Amino acid sequence: MFRHTPLRYIALALLAAGALFQAATAGYFGLEILIEILILAMLVLALDMVAGFGGMVSLCHGALMGVGAYAFATFGGILGLTPLVSLVGAIALTGATAWVIGAVCARSHGIYFIMATLAFGQMAYSYVFQTPFFGGDDGMGGIERLDLTALGIDLTDSRSFALFCLGxxxxxxxxxxxxxxxxxxxxxxxxxxxxxxxRALGLTVWRVKADVFGLSGMIAGLAGALSAMHIMYISPGLLDWTVSGEALVVVILGGLGTLVGPMIGAVALVVLKHELSAITPYWHLVVGLLLIGVVMSRANGIFGWIEAQIGARLDKRLNDITRPQPTEEPRDA
Amino acid sequence: MLETRNLDKSFGAVHVTRDVSFRLEKGERRVILGPNGAGKTTLFNLLAGELIPDSGAIMLAGEDVTSLPVASRARRGLSRSYQKNTLFDGLSVEENLGLAASIHTGFGTRLWGDSLSRPEVREIVEDVAAQVNLQPYLHARVSEVSYGVRRQLEVGVALATRPRVLLMDEPTSGVGPEMAGAFHALLAGLPRDLTILIIEHDMDLAFEVADSITVLNYGEVVFDGAPETARGSDLLKEIYLGSWEHA
Structure with a gap:
């Protein structure tokens, strides 16, 4: 069951403040990194919803994000729909696709669930890769961003787009x-x-799993559509299992089942990737070592470790402050 | 209310349930007795739908539910508690009861709104907590309460689905004599129109709460009758002392 704690509120406030500061002050390159983090954060929230709270460790969320991106590009670029209608359509289509995948995979568990979702993801990747309609391995370009000029927002501007993604x-x-x-x-x-x-209480388990997987897919589809708007170009690589694998790494690195943790993981991965890749082409090794360290420490990711170190103490201190102090009884003379 | 007709179940060459037939009337409390390996829990799994019989039929309130899955039987009013606790340890006692109550009321699959704050769910939670004496522990996490309280909650969770028939698999398993005594009172306090089938090793509890007794041995019914008859039965003594042999 998800619960907000004082530490989680503090972490959320710090993340929001950091993102706003970056959006307000960063140059073009900094804004691109921020947008990358925000879109990845959406994807890992979707993954944490099913993996952290439903035990459904999915290796097809990258593909779902790709479905959202391709649907958005197809609806707008080929069918000629407006970006807003394309966005709504892409979210709905990805949600429906995810619901079907969730319904089929709901009866499997553990490694079998992972493999089944991987198979679905790779089927989507292969299909898109080999279909000329979707541009094959050339991908699709010329993707438009939402038009919010009526609201006085120009999303072709990177700063506005970053703030939009943050919202x-x-x-x-x-x-x-x-x-x-x-x-x-x-x-x-x-x-x-x-x-x-x-089940013994009367719940249709597969339906609950499929419904939540579908909702999670809608978020992944939204992240995909925003990714397509961001780069204005998409390729089949977006559906590859490595995208799902990276999202899973981020969730575990940040803290499975905490929502806040995966967002911290998204920041950590993207920043590490950009900072380390400037120093060494072997930046993956550093991320790998970090992941091994997190797993071996038995803490629930970076945020889980922070919660274990200071969360309980913070809760206790706040309880002590907020608890009414006993008043001294007047003594009889 | 609940009837089995010639139930049979084998696992490979092992015949665990043999031609089991009995009938529970509405409000009846029947205790299933039998030594370890007699097929009592297998019978419960067949009744609840966790196993499908090789042959025979299960009727719930006149409806054939033999081929229905577990959840469908539960929605028709067949609820069960387990011999080993299957509680949600990370949640509070209240949330455990609320989860069961929200499924029963249909709020367990709603997308918006906290199901536990619904008046219909709250009413069931408070009612069941009073029935199984859990009011003092409502806000405690399951992992923090004693084993005896968990056994009470195990029954409470089953009751929170407002069943017509309650299957209780060794409710006093692992509890001391004092707690077992509390369970006698708990069972006596349950609504009289609730049909209850209990697997129990505690003979005192069995004879105290049962309207009727069924004795299983090697998967077959070897006694079916009133507790007074069972109490003096040489057959029952032989089975429990180990001198009875399967034909």
């Missing part, structure tokens, strides 16, 4: 929390703890 990420976070706190989200947590018991 969307905020809404995605709130929607994710709302889903996890709903009856559906609570049932999902119950399923992760004991499918057998939830």
């Amino acid at each position: 969307v990420l905020g809404l995605v976070y709130l929607a994710t929390v709302a889903v996890l706190r709903s009856g559906l989200g609570r049932s999902l947590t119950g399923v992760m703890h004991s499918e057998q018991r939830m």
